[in-house]
Amino acid sequence: MTRSVGRIFSGFRCFGSLPFGNPPLKTQCSSVLFRTTSERTLMHALPKIFGRKPRDFSLPNSSWGKEMMQLYNHYNRLSKETTEGQEDHGEQWTRLPSYNRTLKYATGGVYLSKIIQSKARLFTRNIRDPGASFEYVIFFRQDKLKCACIFQAGHLLEGAPGHVHGGAIATMIDTITGTHASLLSAPVMTANLNINYRSPIPLGSTVLIESILDKEDGRKRYISCRVTSTDGSKLHTEATGLFLSISVSHLLKR
Numbered sequence: 001m002t003r004s005v006g007r008i009f010s011g012f013r014c015f016g017s018l019p020f021g022n023p024p025l026k027t028q029c030s031s032v033l034f035r036t037t038s039e040r041t042l043m044h045a046l047p048k049i050f051g052r053k054p055r056d057f058s059l060p061n062s063s064w065g066k067e068m069m070q071l072y073n074h075y076n077r078l079s080k081e082t083t084e085g086q087e088d089h090g091e092q093w094t095r096l097p098s099y100n101r102t103l104k105y106a107t108g109g110v111y112l113s114k115i116i117q118s119k120a121r122l123f124t125r126n127i128r129d130p131g132a133s134f135e136y137v138i139f140f141r142q143d144k145l146k147c148a149c150i151f152q153a154g155h156l157l158e159g160a161p162g163h164v165h166g167g168a169i170a171t172m173i174d175t176i177t178g179t180h181a182s183l184l185s186a187p188v189m190t191a192n193l194n195i196n197y198r199s200p201i202p203l204g205s206t207v208l209i210e211s212i213l214d215k216e217d218g219r220k221r222y223i224s225c226r227v228t229s230t231d232g233s234k235l236h237t238e239a240t241g242l243f244l245s246i247s248v249s250h251l252l253k254r
C-alpha cells in the first residue's frame, strides 16, 4: 500500500512548486463525454450543486476588518504589479489559496485524501462562521525566502481575557513556518518550535506574521518568524522552527 500511495504522492510532491492556480476540478475527458450544450452546462454546474467546488478560505469575506483589507490589498497589488510584465527583482509576491483539505486538490490527492483519514480537516479552516476564529491569508515571495501572513484573530480564540490564546498564536506560527518549509520541499513535519511571547495580542485585532528562511541543511529547513502589529512597530511574538522533509511512508506509520 505504501508503494501505491507513494506513486500518488509523487504528484503531491509537486505541491510546493505549484503555481497555486485553480485546483483541477474538471476531468480531462469532459468535452468527449458531454457532447451537447445542455449536457456540458449541467456537467459544469454539478460541482456547484453538490458543493464540490472547494472554498478558498484566503479570499476576503464580510468579517475582514479595515486593517486586514488594507494589508491584503497592499500585498495583492504587489502580486499584480509584477505579473503585469514588470521586471522581477525577487520582490514578486503570490497569494496562497487555502482549503480545508489541501491534500484533496493536489495531483492524485483526491485518492490519497480518501486513504488518509477521509474526515480530516485543516485545524485552522474548520469553523464555518466567518471571523469567529482564524482569518488569515498567506503571501509568499517568488524566491520563497520570505512569507507574509495577515491574521485576524476571532472571538473563539480567547486565552487571557480579551487576548489571543498562546496556543492559537503557536498554531498560526506553525502554519506559516510549516507552509513556508513546504513550499521549499513538501512534505515536511515540524521537529522543533521555539516561541517567545513578548506582548499580548488583543482579541479581534489584525497582526502581521512574517517568516524567513534562515538555513537549509539536507532535509532540515530552519525558519524564523515574527508576529507584529500591522505597521510593524510593535513586536508581539517571535519564533524559530526546524522542519524536516519526510517521505510519505512517514505519514502512514502507526
Ligand SMILES: CCCCCCCC/C=C\CCCCCCCC(=O)SCCNC(=O)CCNC(=O)[C@H](O)C(C)(C)COP(=O)(O)OP(=O)(O)OC[C@H]1O[C@@H](n2cnc3c(N)ncnc32)[C@H](O)[C@@H]1OP(=O)(O)O
Pocket (backbone or CB within 6 Å): 015, 102, 122, 174, 175, 176, 178, 179, 182, 186, 187, 188, 189, 190, 191, 192, 220, 242, 244, 246, 250
Ligand atoms: C505534512 C504534509 C505537508 C504538505 C504540504 C501542505 C502545504 C500547506 C497546506 C496546509 C498548511 C498547513 C501547514 C501546517 C504545518 C504543520 C506541520 C505540523 O505541525 S507537523 C505536526 C507536528 N510534528 C510532528 O508531529 C513531528 C513528530 N516528529 C517526527 O515525526 C520525527 O521526529 C521527525 C519527522 C521530525 C524526524 O524524524 P526522522 O526519523 O525523519 O529524522 P531523524 O533521523 O530523527 O532526524 C533527522 C535529523 O534531524 C535532527 N532532528 C530531529 N528532530 C530534531 C529536533 N526536535 N531538534 C533538533 N534536531 C532534530 C536529528 O538530530 C537528525 O540530525 P542529523 O541528520 O543527525 O544531523
